[in-house]
Amino acid sequence: MTTPTATQSVPTALQPARSSRRQWVALAVLMLPVLLVSIDNTVLNFALPAISEALQPSGTQLLWMIDIYPLMLAGLLVAMGSLGDRIGRRKLLLIGSAGFGIVSVLAAFAPSIEWLIAARALLGFFGAMLMPSTLSLLRSVFTDREQRRLAVAIWASGFAAGSALGPIVGGFLLEHFVWGSVFLIAVPLLLPLLILVPLLVPESRDPHPGKIDVPSILLSLFTMLPVVLGIKRVAEGGFDLIGVAAVLVGVAAGILFVRRQNRLETPMLDPELFRHGAFSGAVLINLFSVIALVGGLFFVSQHLQLVLGLSPMNAGLILVPGLVVMIIAGLAVVPIAKRVRPSRLVPAALLISVGGYAAIALSGGQISALGIAITFTALGLGIGAAETVSNELILTNVPANKAGAASAVSETAYELGAVLGTAILGTILTASYRAAVELPLGLTAAQEAAAGETLGGAVAVAGQLPADISQALLDSARAAFDSGVGLAAWIGAGLVLAAAVIGLVLLRKAR
Known part of the structure; x- marks a missing residue:
């Protein structure tokens, strides 16, 4: 058991051996930012068709609109986690909550795709203040x-x-209001947090934080951003000089970042954390699992709406059983984790998810709504159980005064996984669509550009055409999209299998 020091500013009332009702209420409040981030990710996937029709983005702009938020999060989480250790994790949580709420309103009324991309970037900046604080x-x-x-x-x-x-x-919002309404969900979730956190949650910080190191912050940014940008470019257009150079710049910045942390008396991110096999293994398991999960949501949500023709609400209901099973699995695994070693429990759970992804891949992307519900349930069951174990290992395998930095690493893996999920699987899917779609004669240049970029663009253009041409375009576009889904699903299955192998190898000594 970890015993907090007096310098952590934890009131005596919050230090009993067993937790009080006040602490469980505090947990409920700290879950509000978690709910917000996950709702935002899911809502955005289901809002893609409406955004595509309203703002007419190119395929690249659509991916940027999705990616810029988790990209900013991934680049800033370590810096913000370290900042929370220094200025106070509760204080940083409150600052991030206020900023996130204000920018969410600006995003809701974005008049152009460029405006929306910029707002999403700011949401990532303030969102990076939320997640490490809640877990730590x-x-x-x-x-x-x-x-x-x-x-x-x-x-x-x-x-x-x-x-x-x-x-x-x-x-419900997308069926009754414009797409911008999905961003306003942040307001009712963040207002209670701003009121209740100061009353229920004690301040917590590193008692010996050291100075804020600006070069370390810049190096962490120059590590994350170029690597992700390079991966996106290579995935979209193949290996070229710019894509490879971006990855090399990121790797070089990462090496400099690690060297600087080793030299600093009080590093922003302590390299010693990664010498614990349980910590490193848990972080990698989160990374690979989330890449597969978010990448799957990217193409499944579009398949349900744009190929099978379901409404946003009905498409969401198809995925609810899998997500509910993910919650149940995360809670049910707690008593099991007391008796079964993580090196056995985590791989066994993830193999269930591999089966779900393999079923989608074997269908070649041509899968019914019921089939998606079943396979997504298998995906959620394995990942839900594995991530509960890995998150607990991350939090308990580090010193208490480094909880913010360790939590930031965990959240960085999550957000980087969200970036790479859309960057890799989404870009492969987009490239496959562009290569396979056959546009009928009679389209204008603007219609050809929109229909040839994304499935959402093709559906929007089809509504402007005569019935025979419209149907020909829809048939071709949907077939082209599903051909890419099969390939993306095989990659997803491979990623989850890799996470299972990592758990088997690196969690051997974890209890």
Whole structure:
């Protein structure tokens, strides 16, 4: 059990061996940002068709609109986690919540795709202040190991709960209001947090934080951004000088970042954390699992709406069983984790998810709504159980005063996974669509450009055409899209299998 020091500013009332009702209420409040982030991710996937029709983005702009938010998060999470250790994790959480709420309103009324991309970038900036703070504050609130394990499981289930709630709430909003309404969900979630966090959650910080190191912050940004940009470019157009150079710049910045952390007396990110096999393994498991999960949501949500013709609400309901199972699995695994070693439990859970992805791949992308519901349930079952175990290992395998930095690494893996999920699987899907779609004669240049970029663009153009030409375009576009889904699903299955192997190897000594 971890015993907080007096310098962590944890009130005596919050230090009993077993947790009080006040602490569980504090957990509920700390889950609000988790719900918000996961709702935002899910809602945006279901809003893609409406955004495509309203703002007419190119395929690249559409991917940028999706990617810029988790890209900014991934680049800034480590810096913000370290900043929270220094200025106070609760203070940083409140600053991020206020900024996120204001920018969400600006995003809701974006008049152009460029405006929306810029707003999403700002949401990423303030969002980076939210996530490390919530997980690291759990350590100061829950001092008993068993209670903390359950609290982390509930916290982790917030991602799945938000993903389950997002399609239903988002589907209702998209059917009754314009697409911008999905961003306004942030306001009712963040207002209670701003009021209740100062009352329920104690401040927590590193008692010996050291100075804020600006070069380390810049190096962390120059590590993440070029690597992701390079991967996006290579995935979209193949290996070229710019894509390879971007990756090399990121790798070079990463090497300089690590060298600087080794030299600093108080590093922004302590390299010693990664010498724990359980910590490194858990982070990698989160990364690979989230790439597969978010990449799957990217193409499944479009298949349900644009290929099978379901409304946003009905498409969301198809995914709800899988997301509910993800929540149940995350909670049910807690008592099992006391008796089964992580090196056995995590791989076994992830193999269930591999089966779900393989079923989509074997169908060649031509899968019914019922088939998606079943396969997505298998995907959620394995990933939900594995991520509860990995998140708890991340939090308990580091010193208490480094909880913010460790939580930031965990969240960086999550957000980087979200970036790479759309960057790799989404870009492969887009490239496959562009190569396979056959446009009928009689389209204008603008219609050809829109229909040839994305499936959403093709559906929008089809509504402007005579019935025979419209049907020919839709048939070709849907077939081209589904041909890419099969390939993307095989890649997703391989990623989850890689996470299972990592768990088998790196979690051998974890208990």
